[in-house]
Amino acid sequence: MSETAVRPSARGATTLLAATIISGIAGYLVTWFAYRLAGPAEYASFAVFWAAIYLVVGALAGVQQEIARATHPLGAGERPGAPTARNFAVMLACGVAILILATAPFWGSLVFPGSMWGFVLPLAIGTASYAVVAVVAGSLYGVHRWNELALMMVADALVRLVAVVIGGLLGLDAQGLAWLIALPFGFVILVLWPVLRRGVVGRIRLDVDMRGLASNVSRTLVASASTALMVSGFPLLISAASDEGHTALLGEVIFATTLVRAPLIVGVMSLQSYLIVRFRADPHARRSMVLFVAVILAGGAVLAVPAVLLGTPVLTLVGGDAPSVEPWFYGVLVVSSALVAALTVTGAELLAASRHLAYSAGWAVAAVATAVSIVVAGGLVEAVAVASLAGPVAGLIVHVVCASAVPQLAGKRDGPRGSVG
Numbered sequence: 001m002s003e004t005a006v007r008p009s010a011r012g013a014t015t016l017l018a019a020t021i022i023s024g025i026a027g028y029l030v031t032w033f034a035y036r037l038a039g040p041a042e043y044a045s046f047a048v049f050w051a052a053i054y055l056v057v058g059a060l061a062g063v064q065q066e067i068a069r070a071t072h073p074l075g076a077g078e079r080p081g082a083p084t085a086r087n088f089a090v091m092l093a094c095g096v097a098i099l100i101l102a103t104a105p106f107w108g109s110l111v112f113p114g115s116m117w118g119f120v121l122p123l124a125i126g127t128a129s130y131a132v133v134a135v136v137a138g139s140l141y142g143v144h145r146w147n148e149l150a151l152m153m154v155a156d157a158l159v160r161l162v163a164v165v166i167g168g169l170l171g172l173d174a175q176g177l178a179w180l181i182a183l184p185f186g187f188v189i190l191v192l193w194p195v196l197r198r199g200v201v202g203r204i205r206l207d208v209d210m211r212g213l214a215s216n217v218s219r220t221l222v223a224s225a226s227t228a229l230m231v232s233g234f235p236l237l238i239s240a241a242s243d244e245g246h247t248a249l250l251g252e253v254i255f256a257t258t259l260v261r262a263p264l265i266v267g268v269m270s271l272q273s274y275l276i277v278r279f280r281a282d283p284h285a286r287r288s289m290v291l292f293v294a295v296i297l298a299g300g301a302v303l304a305v306p307a308v309l310l311g312t313p314v315l316t317l318v319g320g321d322a323p324s325v326e327p328w329f330y331g332v333l334v335v336s337s338a339l340v341a342a343l344t345v346t347g348a349e350l351l352a353a354s355r356h357l358a359y360s361a362g363w364a365v366a367a368v369a370t371a372v373s374i375v376v377a378g379g380l381v382e383a384v385a386v387a388s389l390a391g392p393v394a395g396l397i398v399h400v401v402c403a404s405a406v407p408q409l410a411g412k413r414d415g416p417r418g419s420v421g
Helices: 010-070 084-111 116-142 146-169 174-182 184-200 210-230 234-241 247-270 272-280 285-319 328-352 356-376 380-404
Strands: 071-073 204-206
Touching: 010 071, 010 084, 010 116, 010 146, 010 174, 010 210, 010 234, 010 247, 010 272, 010 328, 071 116, 084 116, 084 204, 084 210, 116 146, 116 174, 116 184, 116 272, 146 174, 146 184, 174 184, 210 234, 210 328, 210 356, 234 247, 234 356, 234 380, 247 272, 247 285, 247 328, 247 380, 272 285, 272 328, 285 328, 328 356, 328 380, 356 380
Parallel strands: none
Antiparallel strands: 071 204
């Protein structure tokens, strides 16, 4: 059946950006609260669980992106088909929980030494809950339900902020705070479901069947896992590359990396599903993508200058103590955030055209380049600087080559097609 794609309105982007700003501020406050309460050395330990859960959450973002691409509103006279999205959400949530619990004996003691199961259990519950969040959010993106999406984003961030602050003031240890980080994913979905269901239940269809959805998701997961490693999981890479005797410096570097890179990266990545549905409906998607990338890279170059000049006093004000990191490092972090944001935009354009393999290849290459660079480079600060630049540059090269070197494939769909779900 033919369909006329509806281009998302600019108001949708504005609504999502406003929600992103609010949720971003809430995330900043959680980070700041933990840093000021625990200090640099202890904050490094807190950041490990935060990075671990958001590494998995970031990997599952590929589910949201594919659901957003595949979801369409029911046409006039169309009847709902099988509840493919709902069934997929249930299977995915169970699969995530089982995978984490079953594999924990092989990695848990390395990531969470001394109290493995105290962290693995909230990790499994939280990420399984997010699997459902990803499917619901992707469905809402596909039918342009911006207000409901914004409500989900803001509620999740604020509930987590309030919970962590109260838990910290009550003196909960890291394992207790881990539960307060994990539980809001499922709690928010349960509380808001009466509102969210009105936009999707009986109102959507997928352009692939269950097998096609699983196949496409498996490929987007490669990219989203790579993305998560470069963004949410970056503190884990930094920790792996650090000297055990420099925990204070490690905490400083992780804190600076989180605060400086987050605004642009989180802002653009929160719009990735929006960009996918926008590019899907845009006959000039390639031109729009180039414009977005140019604006992002130019903005990053401009903002790097004040980052170098103001980074140290701002981090001193926020963190309470003067950091030992050189000012140039903050400029590098700003440039790297612009590169990751640009990679997010090029990836959205490829995924909108169902170029799943090209999309995944760029992010996979970027992740490998990041991991290799942080291992082979020199000192901790220098290694982080090199890795934060090398990864996204390598990924951008792959995306640009895939998008332009074989233009005759630009519109070719490399994912399977299926019946309405």
